Amino acid sequence: MFGGNPARAQEMGDGASLWIQEVFYTLQGEGPFAGDPAVFVRTAGCNIRCYWCDTDFESSTWRPALADLIAAIETHRPAHCDLIVLTGGEPFRQNIAPLVQQLLARGLRVQIETNGTLSIPLPVDDRLTIVCSPKTKQLHDAIVPRITAYKYVLAAGEVDPDDGLPMASTQKAGQRTRLFRPPSNTRVFVMPRDDGDAVANRAHQATAAGIAMRHGYRLCLQLHKLLDLP
Numbered sequence: 001m002f003g004g005n006p007a008r009a010q011e012m013g014d015g016a017s018l019w020i021q022e023v024f025y026t027l028q029g030e031g032p033f034a035g036d037p038a039v040f041v042r043t044a045g046c047n048i049r050c051y052w053c054d055t056d057f058e059s060s061t062w063r064p065a066l067a068d069l070i071a072a073i074e075t076h077r078p079a080h081c082d083l084i085v086l087t088g089g090e091p092f093r094q095n096i097a098p099l100v101q102q103l104l105a106r107g108l109r110v111q112i113e114t115n116g117t118l119s120i121p122l123p124v125d126d127r128l129t130i131v132c133s134p135k136t137k138q139l140h141d142a143i144v145p146r147i148t149a150y151k152y153v154l155a156a157g158e159v160d161p162d163d164g165l166p167m168a169s170t171q172k173a174g175q176r177t178r179l180f181r182p183p184s185n186t187r188v189f190v191m192p193r194d195d196g197d198a199v200a201n202r203a204h205q206a207t208a209a210g211i212a213m214r215h216g217y218r219l220c221l222q223l224h225k226l227l228d229l230p
Contacts, residue, residue, distance in 0.1 A: 012095050014095065015099060017064060019064065020043060020062050025076040031111075035223060037081040040085045040230070042057060044058060045061065045089050048135055069100075083102050083109045084108050091114060092119060095120060100128065110128050111129045111131060113223075115132070115133060117135075118143070119141075131150070131151060143211055145147060146215065149181040153166070153192075154192055156204050164214060165181060165227040189220050193218045193220070
């Protein structure tokens with residue numbers, strides 16, 4: 001996408017159907033459930049444009065009814081897998097509440113990956129985990145109390161010397177921006193940026209490892225990329 005996607009507004013329908021990019025089975029590569037088998041549901045469309053984004057969430061024309069989406073999830077889900085990851089795009093751009101409710105009713109764990117700028121009412125359930133990767137200075141006030149953990153991508157020379165978190169804009173290359181900082185006592189995961197360059201990547205890895213040790217964050221290495229998984 002590389003910032004070429006339209007910034008789409010939130011579409012709060014009844015959730016009886018959703019615009020979905022793809023459904024696939026893999027390992028969760030990062031965050032609190034890293035290494036767990038998971039079915040990913042990639043929702044289509046995003047409300048912001050990150051200039052470095054390389055994920056396709058705009059090419060699908062599939063708008064399944066909720067029953068058909070659940071059936072697709074079950075087709076991909078082995079019996080031993082109880083983790084469903086809703087990602088994007090931006091999942092909160094659509095009304096995913098009915099989907100979340102049905103997944104929880106089936107006894108499944110649900111993880112939502114969000115940029116944190118949008119919110120919808122969701123059930124309170126120990127099996128629902130919201131992981132935020134901030135891309136902006138501010139988050140939606142209603143979503144912050146629901147966030148379980150934060151993830152940040154770190155690059156050498158682009159972090160705050162005080163807290164080790166990013167100081168580079170996700171929207172404009174080369175611009176300094178202090179992204180949203182997590183509240184105290186919230187889990188923080190940091191991962192090195194992958195530039196596709198071995199020398200640069202080693203510097204990013206050293207930066208992320210040092211910051212994790214210095215500030216008590218948890219380092220993760222995007223296992224899906226290392227293993228060449230979806």
